[in-house]
Amino acid sequence: MSTTESTFTFRSIALPALLPSLLFAIGEGSVIPVIPAIASNLGATLAIAGFIAGMTMVGQLVGDIPSGFVVGRIGERRAMISAAVLAIVAVLVCMAASTPWLFGTGIFLLGLAAATFALARHAFMTSFVPAQFRARALSTLGGTFRLGWFVGPFLGAAVIALSGTSQSVFWIQGVCAVAIIVVLLIVPDPTEKLMKPDAGERLVVGESHGLFSTIYSFRGLLVRIGSGVALVGALRASRTVILPLWAVSLGLSEANTALIVGIGGALDFALFYASGQIMDRFGRLASVVPCMVGMGICLLVLAFTHDLPGAVTWFIVLTIALGISNGVGSGIVMTLGADLAPKDNPAPFLGAFRFTGDLGTAAAPLLISLVVALVSLPLAVGVMGVLGFVGAGILVRYIPRYEPLH
Incomplete structure (x- = not known):
């Protein structure tokens, strides 16, 4: 030992x-x-x-x-x-x-x-x-x-x-x-x-090492797994933009919006340790795939509910489901980064890995705003839902290739 x-x-x-x-x-x-x-x-x-x-x-x-x-x-x-x-x-x-x-x-x-x-x-x-x-x-x-x-x-x-x-x-x-x-x-x-x-x-x-030299050194890994991680960040960032916008479009008050989003956030928080147990016992894919697919499904369904009877009820249910889906993937980005980082000096690689994920986090609100301005909010939500499946597919393809055996 x-x-x-x-x-x-x-x-x-x-x-x-x-x-x-x-x-x-x-x-x-x-x-x-x-x-x-x-x-x-x-x-x-x-x-x-x-x-x-x-x-x-x-x-x-x-x-x-x-x-x-x-x-x-x-x-x-x-x-x-x-x-x-x-x-x-x-x-x-x-x-x-x-x-x-x-x-x-x-x-x-x-x-x-x-x-x-x-x-x-x-x-x-x-x-x-x-x-x-x-x-x-x-x-x-x-x-x-x-x-x-x-x-x-x-x-x-x-x-x-x-x-x-x-x-x-x-x-x-x-x-x-x-x-x-x-x-x-x-x-x-x-x-x-x-x-x-x-x-x-x-x-x-x-x-x-500097960030850009580290990115160059690990360019193959970052293009593959990093693109999937960027989409994880993008979906998570999209929740914080989409849910308040959707609530406004439905005419919900700020207090009710905060309560609904807060319930989803509480369930997100409650699942953090369960996510770690899943990853340690069954592997990283057992956490990230349900997380990404779950959020993708929730966003796609939400995109078609705006004008349905009971739209507010759909919003409540899907906000809670998004919180649960995100909670299942708690810690996945940090865990993947730690798995892949060189043991003798992990900080430069982790900086490059985080930078890749943060690019997705920063890009998501801009993409949503652009689609909303050009077309509509439901289409923007649907686009993010599709990206959830894309991200899951990328990570399914490349995590077994790069994840080290312990």
């Missing part, structure tokens, strides 16, 4: 990885839903407010470029601390902003911090968790993110109600970032005790 296998427990990752991830997700979850409203209050038009809201994703895409190099150079824990410091800077900029463009700059910085933090915690789990526990550990990490996004908006609403100003919600992100720094400085880093061969040496030992 290797050193890692004998020392690993799920409790050993709770404080150094899961708690900081939960805190960061709570901060993000409290802030992101109110970004358009704050931008509008600062004088932005509806189009500009939407653009500023998208700066989080732009920041993450840009942040993916240097994040693998940074984590590879300074290590996971220092990178997470640096990301938390950058998040504090972003919070100060957003709270002091008096114009939409300054506010957008702060949101962009928040996206940069999110990219570095996400890669650092992913690399940490890849380095520390033995392969036979990997999917459960990474799906648990995905579950903490879902929990943070579930809790954050409620905390944000409470702070806004008490303070009377929407920008005060950034206090939550700031407090969470400070708490992350304190936790990471106090809690011992378990990866310092690791030795080869299971998890490899600390990342600072390995050579760090």
Whole structure:
């Protein structure tokens, strides 16, 4: 039995990885839903407010470029601390902003911090968790993110109600970032005790590579599995765009929309550990195929229900089904990345892998907006449903080829 296998427990990752991830997700979850409203209050038009809201994703895409190099150079824990410091800077900029463009700059910085933090915690789990526990550990990490996004908006609403100003919600992100720094400085880093061969040496030992050279080095793998992962990201991002738009088109109130989407989100969160068990016991395809096919079916059915009697009931049922389908695939992208990453220095590859997935996440809202503008919302929903089947087919074809045997 290797050193890692004998020392690993799920409790050993709770404080150094899961708690900081939960805190960061709570901060993000409290802030992101109110970004358009704050931008509008600062004088932005509806189009500009939407653009500023998208700066989080732009920041993450840009942040993916240097994040693998940074984590590879300074290590996971220092990178997470640096990301938390950058998040504090972003919070100060957003709270002091008096114009939409300054506010957008702060949101962009928040996206940069999110990219570095996400890669650092992913690399940490890849380095520390033995392969036979990997999917459960990474799906648990995905579950903490879902929990943070579930809790954050409620905390944000409470702070806004008490303070009377929407920008005060950034206090939550700031407090969470400070708490992350304190936790990471106090809690011992378990990866310092690791030795080869299971998890490899600390990342600072390995050579760090830039994003684009890493993409070139792994171009075959990223074109094949990466395209499937990009479609996973695209379908997940489409949910956050399609469901609110569909609710508006049906004339539902904001409160009812939030309740319906919240129920789907709760079921999504509830399945995170089950997803990890499925992947560890039956393989990665047993999780990702039901996830993608399930979301594809739900979106295709939804596309034909807009003008049917009981359209609201269809919307409720399919929103819940989408949450269940997505929950079955909790942690799949991180797990595939960890499976495929080089053991001696995973961060550069994980940065390239995340960049590929984030391209799909960023492209989906643009595609939906384009189809809605040119044709209709139901067609946009149907297109995303078809892409779910395409993504499942790509991953069925290539995961057995690239997934290592453990």
